[in-house]
Amino acid sequence: MSTLSTHPSGTNYLNHTRGIMSWIFTLDHKRIGMMYLCSVLLSFFVGGMLAVLIRLQLWSPEASLFTQDQYNQIFTLHGAIMVFLVIIPSIPAALGNFVLPIMLGAKDVAFPRLNLFSYHLWVVGALVFLLALVTGGLDTGWTFYTPYSTDTDSAMGGVIPALTAAFILGFSSIFTGMNFIVTIHRLRPPGMTWFRMPLFLWAIYATAIIQVLATPVLGITLMLLAVERAFGIGIFDPSLGGDPVLYQHFFWFYSHPAVYIMILPAMGIISELISIHSHKHIFGYKFIAFSSIAIAIFGFLVWGHHMFTSGQSSLMNVIFSFITFSVSIPSAIKVFNWLATMYKGSISLNTPMLYALSFIFIFSIGGLTGLHLGTLATDIHLHDTYFVVAHFHYVMMGSALLAMIGGMHHWWPKMTGKMYSEFWGRIGCGLVFLGFNLTFFPQFMLGSQGMPRRYAQYDDYLPETVQLFEFYHQLSTIGSLVMAAGFFLTAGYLLHSIFFGVRAPANPWGGRSLEWQCASPPPHDNFAETPTVGDCYDFSVLEWDEKEQGYTWREDVPRPGEEGTG
Amino acid sequence: MSHSHEQHGHGDHPEHLGHHWDNLQQQFEAGKLGMWLFLATEVLLFGGLFVAYAVWRGNNPELYAYGSEYLDVTMGAVNTVILILSSLTMAMAVTYAQLNRQKALLVCLILTFLGACGFMLIKFFEYSDKIQEGILPGAAFYDPPPNLEASNYWNPDLPIIDRHTLLALRIEAAEREREGRPAQIDRPRFGEVSSVAPAAVGPAGFDPDAVRARHVRGEKSKVHPLQDPNRPVNAHMFFNIYFMMTGLHGIHVLVGMIVIGWLIYRAALGHFGSDYFTPVDLGGLYWHIVDLIWIFLFPLFYLI
Numbered sequence: 001m002s003t004l005s006t007h008p009s010g011t012n013y014l015n016h017t018r019g020i021m022s023w024i025f026t027l028d029h030k031r032i033g034m035m036y037l038c039s040v041l042l043s044f045f046v047g048g049m050l051a052v053l054i055r056l057q058l059w060s061p062e063a064s065l066f067t068q069d070q071y072n073q074i075f076t077l078h079g080a081i082m083v084f085l086v087i088i089p090s091i092p093a094a095l096g097n098f099v100l101p102i103m104l105g106a107k108d109v110a111f112p113r114l115n116l117f118s119y120h121l122w123v124v125g126a127l128v129f130l131l132a133l134v135t136g137g138l139d140t141g142w143t144f145y146t147p148y149s150t151d152t153d154s155a156m157g158g159v160i161p162a163l164t165a166a167f168i169l170g171f172s173s174i175f176t177g178m179n180f181i182v183t184i185h186r187l188r189p190p191g192m193t194w195f196r197m198p199l200f201l202w203a204i205y206a207t208a209i210i211q212v213l214a215t216p217v218l219g220i221t222l223m224l225l226a227v228e229r230a231f232g233i234g235i236f237d238p239s240l241g242g243d244p245v246l247y248q249h250f251f252w253f254y255s256h257p258a259v260y261i262m263i264l265p266a267m268g269i270i271s272e273l274i275s276i277h278s279h280k281h282i283f284g285y286k287f288i289a290f291s292s293i294a295i296a297i298f299g300f301l302v303w304g305h306h307m308f309t310s311g312q313s314s315l316m317n318v319i320f321s322f323i324t325f326s327v328s329i330p331s332a333i334k335v336f337n338w339l340a341t342m343y344k345g346s347i348s349l350n351t352p353m354l355y356a357l358s359f360i361f362i363f364s365i366g367g368l369t370g371l372h373l374g375t376l377a378t379d380i381h382l383h384d385t386y387f388v389v390a391h392f393h394y395v396m397m398g399s400a401l402l403a404m405i406g407g408m409h410h411w412w413p414k415m416t417g418k419m420y421s422e423f424w425g426r427i428g429c430g431l432v433f434l435g436f437n438l439t440f441f442p443q444f445m446l447g448s449q450g451m452p453r454r455y456a457q458y459d460d461y462l463p464e465t466v467q468l469f470e471f472y473h474q475l476s477t478i479g480s481l482v483m484a485a486g487f488f489l490t491a492g493y494l495l496h497s498i499f500f501g502v503r504a505p506a507n508p509w510g511g512r513s514l515e516w517q518c519a520s521p522p523p524h525d526n527f528a529e530t531p532t533v534g535d536c537y538d539f540s541v542l543e544w545d546e547k548e549q550g551y552t553w554r555e556d557v558p559r560p561g562e563e564g565t566g
Numbered sequence: 567m568s569h570s571h572e573q574h575g576h577g578d579h580p581e582h583l584g585h586h587w588d589n590l591q592q593q594f595e596a597g598k599l600g601m602w603l604f605l606a607t608e609v610l611l612f613g614g615l616f617v618a619y620a621v622w623r624g625n626n627p628e629l630y631a632y633g634s635e636y637l638d639v640t641m642g643a644v645n646t647v648i649l650i651l652s653s654l655t656m657a658m659a660v661t662y663a664q665l666n667r668q669k670a671l672l673v674c675l676i677l678t679f680l681g682a683c684g685f686m687l688i689k690f691f692e693y694s695d696k697i698q699e700g701i702l703p704g705a706a707f708y709d710p711p712p713n714l715e716a717s718n719y720w721n722p723d724l725p726i727i728d729r730h731t732l733l734a735l736r737i738e739a740a741e742r743e744r745e746g747r748p749a750q751i752d753r754p755r756f757g758e759v760s761s762v763a764p765a766a767v768g769p770a771g772f773d774p775d776a777v778r779a780r781h782v783r784g785e786k787s788k789v790h791p792l793q794d795p796n797r798p799v800n801a802h803m804f805f806n807i808y809f810m811m812t813g814l815h816g817i818h819v820l821v822g823m824i825v826i827g828w829l830i831y832r833a834a835l836g837h838f839g840s841d842y843f844t845p846v847d848l849g850g851l852y853w854h855i856v857d858l859i860w861i862f863l864f865p866l867f868y869l870i
């Protein structure tokens with residue numbers, strides 16, 4: 001039975017049932033993935049607009065557009081939306097949901113109902129979040145630090161709804177993670193041993209472990225904080241014997257691993273993109289796979305590096321600093337393996353590959369500046385300055401989010417069945433890349449010169465300092481506009497492709513994992529028969545087919561399972 | 567289940583088999599793995615609270631010695647026994663489902679449900695006692711109890727302490743220590759030494775030896791904490807964590823009751839048998855973890 005069955009006229013997952021209800025209550029992982037994708041992109045738009053407002057405010061040293069209170073609310077909303085609604089669900093829940101079961105040759109994830117439930121939880125979480133806006137707003141920063149967030153006088157009325165929303169979103173994320181772990185354990189096809197899984201699956205697996213193990217701790221922390229705020233029971237309130245630093249410990253025990261929830265799946269995407277678009281076997285498969293697991297484990301042991309200045313004991317500081325350095329080793333292993341994969345490959349500079357290259361460049365800067373921050377002496381100076389802002393935007397936005405956009409381009413033909421314009425794709429990626437660096441690189445300078453983060457104005461310094469800050473801030477604001485242009489362009493040609501794009505072949509890039517062996521877009525059940533798989537990075541079995549405008553299996557090579565050897 | 571059926575053509579699928587599984591065994595194993603993962607998240611959810619317990623107890627051991635005096639060990643012990651028995655009946659229910667003994671299955675599930683009801687009933691009495699007496703978490707602890715007038719409970723000579731007074735007391739204690747002046751009373755002598763500024767500076771001091779002696783004699787404090795000259799500063803903190811942990815556990819028992827109720831309903835309809843008992847098995851696992859958590863809570867709050 002051939003698995004390479006394109007359904008030229010047949011039905012696919014997009015059209016096999018119709019009506020809005022067939023989407024909202026679907027159990028199909030592909031539709032759930034697409035709904036996540038749309039929701040995440042919508043949130044990204046909202047969060048992005050808020051970011052532009054922040055940048056416009058900082059164009060001049062005085063508080064020109066917004067009052068300080070308004071500014072506090074804007075950056076809080078921006079941060080909370082981007083973290084909880086965008087980056088955490090973006091790759092696992094949106095792309096992962098779509099791709100993971102197909103990569104496994106399965107018909108669905110292990111628990112389709114739970115999958116739908118976690119999407120519905122996401123929606124409820126987002127709505128409760130909106131409630132925070134109408135119940136008085138939120139200005140605590142995305143970190144909800146105590147005692148500010150529990151102080152009824154200064155913090156605003158939206159704290160409890162926002163906490164509830166983050167709690168709900170947390171459970172949405174936990175259920176996704178559970179689902180993926182079980183799916184990977186129980187639904188791998190014949191021939192796919194652990195070390196034959198596409199690396200994206202390893203990354204999603206490591207991510208899912210963090211989601212399952214870290215998120216409950218955030219859940220209980222937010223719950224304690226909500227109770228504290230509602231009833232004033234004094235858990236984190238020093239005037240009642242509580243301990244505000246304990247809150248920070250709890251929060252970062254989740255939130256540091258959470259940064260790996262963001263970056264690990266991104267690294268998984270990059271492993272796929274680099275190998276497929278270089279048409280070369282991935283280098284150091286096992287190293288990449290194990291480094292994902294190593295990052296997941298080490299990621300749990302470094303949370304204290306956010307609290308070097310919070311009065312942690314110096315012994316703890318030293319230990320946390322040391323372990324922080326060791327996390328960068330598995331990250332670096334991955335970077336070197338990607339570079340080695342590209343070496344002597346035949347690289348196609350497609351849009352997804354351009355995003356992958358941007359990722360490597362940006363992540364290297366983001367990761368290395370993490371070491372400046374993990375160094376005790378320098379962090380005292382850099383903590384709570386724009387240097388930290390630049391660092392985490394390099395890793396969260398420049399790395400995690402751009403990887404997600406790259407992955408979206410990579411799987412776009414599969415998801416929609418249409419090809420986008422490669423020309424505009426490259427231009428869009430270029431604009432985003434330039435805009436990104438122009439926005440955030442100056443922020444390293446700002447931070448090292450002492451510009452604090454979360455300030456609505458910066459006119460209260462020596463005149464030459466103000467001038468310096470203003471210069472960098474203006475560069476940054478210009479960069480953000482360039483980046484916004486890039487994203488609007490991207491949205492434009494992607495939308496255009498849905499309606500006017502060329503029909504996509506099953507395998508436009510020459511990938512070998514199973515999703516490239518089913519039709520674009522896939523039929524409702526993905527595969528009629530569970531396919532048997534071989535080495536998913538051995539591209540020698542594929543050849544370009546001019547008629548298909550895509551890659552097909554070479555006639556002279558038997559498929560795995562057909563002649564015994566894989 | 568019906569949903570997944572219309573979507574594939576195989577007629578040979580057993581009734582309870584989702585369309586993406588090869589066989590019932592595979593489906594069962596996946597369900598079980600999923601449940602264990604969920605239990606891991608539950609353990610971590612409570613884990614945060616257990617860590618908080620450990621941190622606060624490490625910092626303020628005297629509060630825990632003092633506060634646990636006010637809990638009713640008998641009620642706690644009875645509840646422990648009830649939960650352990652209900653775990654037994656739950657485990658028996660799983661076995662009977664596997665053996666296809668419908669009636670025994672139903673009886674065991676109902677017994678488990680009754681156990682859960684009993685637990686919640688006793689918990690209700692415990693909580694309402696505390697609320698009546700005004701033994702509450704946080705600042706509310708320092709409000710005069712509601713039955714103040716009636717029972718002449720309140721000792722007007724003791725100051726009503728609000729959070730700001732408390733803060734002032736704490737600062738004073740810390741200053742005393744820094745200046746080398748003797749603290750009003752000794753640090754607690756419970757083996758551990760408090761790592762924060764002396765906590766045991768109650769309005770009239772705190773005598774850990776007296777508390778310990780009472781412990782040994784098995785006597786229960788009769789006076790309300792607000793009337794008690796031996797009350798340590800921040801005595802409310804014990805009740806913060808007590809109400810948080812037992813409250814969250816109580817919510818889990820309530821969820822367990824819903825789950826068991828649903829199992830009873832389906833068992834009565836004869837849904838389960840030797841070829842399909844996954845829900846009973848998974849519900850049982852959940853019930854055991856709820857149990858297990860209580861088995862930790864009981865000694866941590868009532869006994870030590």
Ligand code: HEM
Binds near residue numbers: 374391
């Ligand atoms: C590669 C190794 C990395 C190291 C050594 C590192 C180190 C650090 C350190 C020491 C801080 C604390 C700075 C301070 O507040 O003074 C920090 C902050 C931060 N990092 Fe990283 N980091 C790394 C990777 C990442 C990644 C991959 C992400 C996200 C995808 C990330 C996201 C963040 C965020 C969000 C913050 C600031 C949170 C806040 O205060 O609001 N980091 N990082």
Ligand SMILES: [Cu+2]
Binds near residue numbers: 255256259303306
């Ligand atoms: Cu961190």
